[in-house]
Amino acid sequence: MGEFGVNLPDAAATQRLGWRLGQLCSPGTVLLLAGDLGMGKTTLVQGIGLGLGIAEPISSPTFTLINEYLEGRLPLYHVDLYRLAPTQVDSLELEGYWDGSEAEPGILAIEWSERLVDYPASAIGLRLDTDPSGGRRATLTAGDAHISLLKKVVGDGLLADEV
Numbered sequence: 737m738g739e740f741g742v743n744l745p746d747a748a749a750t751q752r753l754g755w756r757l758g759q760l761c762s763p764g765t766v767l768l769l770a771g772d773l774g775m776g777k778t779t780l781v782q783g784i785g786l787g788l789g790i791a792e793p794i795s796s797p798t799f800t801l802i803n804e805y806l807e808g809r810l811p812l813y814h815v816d817l818y819r820l821a822p823t824q825v826d827s828l829e830l831e832g833y834w835d836g837s838e839a840e841p842g843i844l845a846i847e848w849s850e851r852l853v854d855y856p857a858s859a860i861g862l863r864l865d866t867d868p869s870g871g872r873r874a875t876l877t878a879g880d881a882h883i884s885l886l887k888k889v890v891g892d893g894l895l896a897d898e899v
């Protein structure tokens with residue numbers, strides 16, 4: 737298990753972090769986004785879309801449940817569980833997005849992933865918290881299989897320290 741912290745002084749930095757994830761993640765990546773209201777989860781997913789080469793604007797999927805973007809390097813599936821009851825979360829059958837049974841493997845980005853009971857052991861965790869300076873602090877966690885990926889993602893130009 738590896739954990740990395742990254743300072744994100746402004747929204748553009750959040751997008752850049754997403755952009756690197758979009759460029760580097762492989763098919764079947766599950767990204768568990770956590771952090772309070774307005775911490776920048778959707779902003780990060782917009783960056784992922786840019787990194788995947790998706791031109792369509794990415795907006796919050798609160799009402800559509802799952803937004804699918806299929807024009808980039810990999811499919812991007814964007815979910816927001818904020819308003820969903822546990823039974824609604826179950827009915828999304830998200831496992832079909834990571835086991836490849838329902839959808840072509842891509843990147844599955846889940847806002848309010850705290851609501852999720854079942855997720856793959858290989859999932860990458862990304863939590864956003866406030867920073868005293870007014871920006872955000874991202875904490876990324878992953879199992880051994882994805883540590884080298886996270887090092888690449890946080891490595892270039894972004895302040896990173898392994899905790």
Ligand SMILES: Nc1ncnc2c1ncn2[C@@H]1O[C@H](COP(=O)(O)OP(=O)(O)OP(=O)(O)O)[C@@H](O)[C@H]1O
Binds near residue numbers: 748749778796
């Ligand atoms: N690193 C940052 N520093 C300062 N502001 C940021 C940063 N990242 C994003 N923001 C800003 O935070 C606000 C909320 O962003 P966003 O909608 O992406 O949050 P969210 O976590 O998806 O919210 P919700 O929980 O409602 O879905 C936006 O105005 C965005 O520009």
Ligand SMILES: [Mg+2]
Binds near residue numbers: 777778779796816847
């Ligand atoms: Mg959001």
